[in-house]
Amino acid sequence: MTSPLTGTAAGVPFTALPPAAGGTAPLIVTWHMLDAPRTDAAFAAALPMNDLPAWRVHLGMPMCGARMVDGSMDAILERARQDPLMAVLHPFVRQAAEEFPAALASLRARLPVDDGPIGVLGGSLGGAVALRILAESDVPVFAGAVVNAAIRMRSVVELFPEEYQYDTESEKAVDSLDFVAKAGSIAARAPLLVVSGELDHPALRTDAQDLVAALGERSQLLPIPGLAHPLADEPGIEPAPQLPLTREVDAGLTAWFRRHLPDPG
Template sequence: MSSLNLIELAGVPVLVRPPINTDKPAPLIILWHGFGPPDSEKVLAETLPLESVEAWKAYLGLPLFGQRLPEGGTDELMRRQIDDYVLKLLLPIIEQATHELPDVVKALQERFSIDPNKGIGLFGFSAGGFTALLALLESKIPITAAVLAGITKDLHTAVNSYERIVQETYSFLKEQYPWVEDKYKKYSWSEKSEAAKQRLDFIVRAEEITKRNPLPATLFVHGMQDEIYEVSNTEKLYAALLSKYEQLNQSERLSMQIFRHLAHHIKPAATDISPEQRQDIATLQETVANWFSKYLIV
């Protein structure tokens, strides 16, 4: 496996994996992890090495994770999550990560032999996928290809999933965090979080993605056994985008692949996964690599 370089660029921890051939400029792929496995730039780099893709791979640590944990560590993250999942955890993280993106891309281009004419590839898993979607909607960097893994169609659906998990694990949460109260079983929408709900309605804003130049070749990958975000919701977002891509006669630049045996979190290093899951992970790795090779390495 090619070497990984851990550096800090624009205040962001980044693991960089070079292309096999570093003698000539190559495209750049930015990759974001999620809140659960793969939940760090290191674990994501191990999960999705993309060795065969002739591109620079930059695995970015999300704000408030890893080296950027807030004072109080994971307990403080839990406090923010329970207090206001949208406004104190999810939205600040994906907003900051999107805001950091142009400076990180610029710093990478200045430091490594990256071809500025090839556009940028994006990969995001779960919360990292929300970041990639927000970048597709609001960032001005040229995004040529994107892969969205384990995401859902909008913020409202994500909050519904969050509420369900809190309710299912409430006894454990109460034991670990005595300050947790019954009121936290339901998310309390405010004027600001309602505004975020509109902003992160990816179906409503689907047409904005198709107005990008270049039109991003976008691949959705999702596990049929995903217990966090139901695949049916992701299919609705895919369908909304497909109608727009078809209007542009560009339907070949949009795809979705469902993996029968995969759940939400991906753990290729785990010893207790079934042969079917291991095969799905290998196919997922190959599918993502092939997508970037086809639409980014041109």
């Protein structure tokens, strides 16, 4: 396989995988998890979608990968202990979504990607970024996909050990990241594949089912037997060999995006 290209696009780190045939091709953009694989390089290794005739550009989330503080995730963990919603979950999704248009413009200027609609993919918290792009941006999208995604942020907050004390600001923030409530906007934009590990957190599995039900015929649920929440072994920072169950996810994503790729020309 062709070696990945790495760099930054408008300040956002990325790992780009070119199509095997080379030349100008459609673009699929991804956002990784905060669980393993938790960097753009590791996510690219876990879900390379190598058989797609498209560029796959994996963007780094805030404070991850090349943007880690002191080369570790400790700063994120400390923020999460202080306030998981308002110090990590909400601002990370907001920043990743807000920095995306400039990053996309930079990628288009430097890579031989076509100027048509893009694909979007996100895992876990990165799934919330992809869903926000679908629900709230005007970037043309031909198809989207999420894997073990943060679909209702309230469900993610409940995974933390301490009971969360909401106030007016945090209630507004968590409700802004309820994508079942925004299913109408998402369905109007692009078809969506919702990949859900059958050993993922029960609340996240329920949210996946609810989103697909709300989206109707514009969506598809892909359950993966035996798959828990992570897609790679710890520590999930460096690229690692693809796990067998992750290979099933990769195959499902590849088939989905191939089905929806825009016709050439």
